[in-house]
Amino acid sequence: MTAFDTAVEVAGHTKDSYNNVATACAEAAFTNEAAKYYSLALKVDPKYESALRNLAKLRLQQKEYEQSIALLGRVLEIRRGDPEAHWLLIRCYRDRGTPDDALALLGKMAQAQPNDARVYREMGLIYLQDKHNNTMAQRFITQSLTLDPTQEDLQALISQTTQQDDSPQFPGMDNDLPQAPNINAAMPNIPAMPQMPNIPAMPSMPGNLPGSNPMIPGQ
Numbered sequence: 001m002t003a004f005d006t007a008v009e010v011a012g013h014t015k016d017s018y019n020n021v022a023t024a025c026a027e028a029a030f031t032n033e034a035a036k037y038y039s040l041a042l043k044v045d046p047k048y049e050s051a052l053r054n055l056a057k058l059r060l061q062q063k064e065y066e067q068s069i070a071l072l073g074r075v076l077e078i079r080r081g082d083p084e085a086h087w088l089l090i091r092c093y094r095d096r097g098t099p100d101d102a103l104a105l106l107g108k109m110a111q112a113q114p115n116d117a118r119v120y121r122e123m124g125l126i127y128l129q130d131k132h133n134n135t136m137a138q139r140f141i142t143q144s145l146t147l148d149p150t151q152e153d154l155q156a157l158i159s160q161t162t163q164q165d166d167s168p169q170f171p172g173m174d175n176d177l178p179q180a181p182n183i184n185a186a187m188p189n190i191p192a193m194p195q196m197p198n199i200p201a202m203p204s205m206p207g208n209l210p211g212s213n214p215m216i217p218g219q
Helices: 003-011 015-027 031-044 049-061 065-078 083-095 099-112 117-130 134-147 152-161
Strands: none
Touching: 003 015, 003 031, 015 031, 015 049, 031 049, 049 065, 049 083, 065 083, 083 099, 083 117, 099 117, 117 134, 117 152, 134 152
16 A cells, blocks of 8 residues: 555545545656546546546646547536636647647637737747747737736747748758759750752753744734
């Protein structure tokens, strides 16, 4: 029996004791034990929000993104619009390399919370860091700064992005159009055509051929 098992025995086999011991395990980097006790808490109460969130965070740390997303979906079924679940989902989407999913969720959050500077901040950072689109990044960072001008780190970012070019960069190319090849240089020297020999002129024909009618002047 481990010390964590002993703690559960002392506290009792309740969803709260399982959740608390699991959190202690996670903080001590005993991730397998943490997952075990979170699962036991959810076995007692499948709709226990705290254990659902905590296990989702643990799976996110372990890069088990699909499991984390599924757990957060269960949280949102219980508590529609839960802010913490939304932000954890955005983290999952970004970390697994699907920024468009994160932007779609942020767009819905912006409709529900049009004055939340954090939403536009995150959208700007996604466009800047994940999609490398400086134009869109400037747009949302500026909007976030309008709502909350105290974000000094964003002030620095916006000044950097305005100095950068959005033109696409291709690896292995200098982004200059290649020079057209010199066709004349590429063609081999072709010898000049030989001059044709002089052909003698045809002899002039006599005025009247034998058997023809002579030309009669005045007719």
